[in-house]
Structures are given as C-alpha cells and as structure tokens.
Amino acid sequence: MKLPIRFIGAGGAHEVHWGNSSALIEWQGSNFLIDCGFTVYPRLLQANLVDKIDAVCITHLHDDHIGSLSVLLYHRHFISRLPPLPVIVGTSELYAKLYTYLHFLMGEVELFAEVKLAEDYKPFLQALSTARLHAPHMPSCAYLFLSDEANVLYSGDIAEPLPILRDREWVAQHQPLFVFHDVSFQRSASHCYYEDLYPFLERASIWGYHCDPAQAPANNQIPLVHHTFMLA
Numbered sequence: 001m002k003l004p005i006r007f008i009g010a011g012g013a014h015e016v017h018w019g020n021s022s023a024l025i026e027w028q029g030s031n032f033l034i035d036c037g038f039t040v041y042p043r044l045l046q047a048n049l050v051d052k053i054d055a056v057c058i059t060h061l062h063d064d065h066i067g068s069l070s071v072l073l074y075h076r077h078f079i080s081r082l083p084p085l086p087v088i089v090g091t092s093e094l095y096a097k098l099y100t101y102l103h104f105l106m107g108e109v110e111l112f113a114e115v116k117l118a119e120d121y122k123p124f125l126q127a128l129s130t131a132r133l134h135a136p137h138m139p140s141c142a143y144l145f146l147s148d149e150a151n152v153l154y155s156g157d158i159a160e161p162l163p164i165l166r167d168r169e170w171v172a173q174h175q176p177l178f179v180f181h182d183v184s185f186q187r188s189a190s191h192c193y194y195e196d197l198y199p200f201l202e203r204a205s206i207w208g209y210h211c212d213p214a215q216a217p218a219n220n221q222i223p224l225v226h227h228t229f230m231l232a
C-alpha cells in the first residue's frame with residue numbers, strides 16, 4: 001500500500017535546510033499534522049495546506065516541534081476564520097505544559113485551539129508516552145495510527161529505540177507496522193543512534209527522520225524519509 005504520510009520537513013533543530021521534522025498523515029478521512037516547528041508554518045502556507053489540517057498532534061515542546069504552532073492557530077482564526085483547531089497531546093502532563101505555553105502566548109486558548117488528549121481519538125489513534133526519554137525535564141510522546149490495513153508509528157524525538165519495539169508480541173500483533181523513527185548519526189543523549197535500530201529492522205518497516213542524510217555513513221542501513229516521503 002502507499003502510505004498516506006508526507007513529511008513537511010525531516011531535519012533536526014539545526015538542519016533547517018531540510019525543515020523541522022513534521023509530517024502530514026491522512027487517516028480515517030482526516031488530515032493530522034504531526035508537530036509544527038518554526039519552519040513548518042511557512043511551508044504549509046506555501047503549499048496551500050493551512051486550511052486543510054483537521055488536527056495537530058504534538059510530540060513535545062521543543063521549538064523545532066512547536067515553534068510555529070501559534071502562528072498557524074492565529075492564521076486559521078483571524079485569516080481563515082475557522083473554528084478552533086484540535087491540538088492533540090498524549091499525556092496529561094504534556095497537556096498541562098502545552099496549555100500553559102499557549103495561554104502565555106495567546107491568552108484565551110479556546111478561541112484558537114481545542115487541546116485534547118489522544119484517547120479522544122480511539123480506536124484509530126493512540127499516544128505512547130516517552131516522557132524523559134528525549135530530554136530529562138520533558139514530557140514527550142509517540143503516536144500510533146491504527147487501521148485494519150496498516151499501522152503507522154511515529155516516534156517523536158527519543159534517545160533510544162521506542163521501548164514498545166522491544167515487545168515482540170506487540171509488534172507481531174500490529175503487522176504490517178510502518179515506523180518513522182528519530183535517528184542520529186552521532187551518539188547523543190537525546191536522539192536515537194542509527195545502529196541501535198538495526199535489531200528492529202526485521203520486525204517492522206522503519207524509516208529514519210530528524211537528521212541530515214549528508215551526515216549518514218556510507219554503510220547506514222536505515223532508509224531515510226528524505227527522498228521518499230517529502231511533500232512535493
């Protein structure tokens with residue numbers, strides 16, 4: 001099957017020539033935007049997609065994941081005059097922090113956004129908490145999009161392979177499983193070293209993002225999204 005996912009950007013915070021990592025996934029008739037970093041709104045605007053998003057999923061609160069969220073929300077409210085946009089988070093801890101952040105920036109959050117927990121989107125969307133696996137102070141989460149045909153797992157930023165991938169039974173029950181995973185070509189305390197994903201390549205179809213392909217060693221075995229899944 002052709003996966004209904006297109007990346008708005010696939011770089012990290014400092015690889016802005018690839019854009020901040022963010023993806024649009026069409027699932028159950030709705031367009032979900034995953035993350036909205038500081039390079040994302042300009043790209044959405046250019047591609048005429050600002051009004052076509054039905055909900056935004058937020059993985060965590062670094063600026064390369066939320067840095068243009070308020071601008072997107074302002075655009076939809078003041079220019080497009082659309083109702084508040086659902087903004088989905090995975091855990092109550094992330095909910096509280098995102099709400100506080102939006103309140104600080106925008107005041108009356110409810111005018112612009114409907115902050116919701118992913119459990120409202122059961123059974124076709126689930127969030128998996130990865131709290132403190134990316135940054136020690138920070139709630140974060142991965143998102144799993146489920147259907148009878150395929151399941152798509154989006155890791156968000158994380159310093160190690162998603163823990164759920166170690167559960168062979170779970171992985172077997174969720175086939176076919178397509179995984180979009182944070183990768184780094186240097187060992188780091190906050191991103192997943194590419195070779196650490198090798199044991200999982202047999203269990204699921206995995207593509208890496210949040211990196212610069214020019215930094216990939218010649219022997220890298222993790223396919224990258226950069227030439228396959230980018231928004232045209």
Ligand SMILES: [Zn+2]
Binds near residue numbers: 060062065134157
């Ligand atoms: Zn981050």
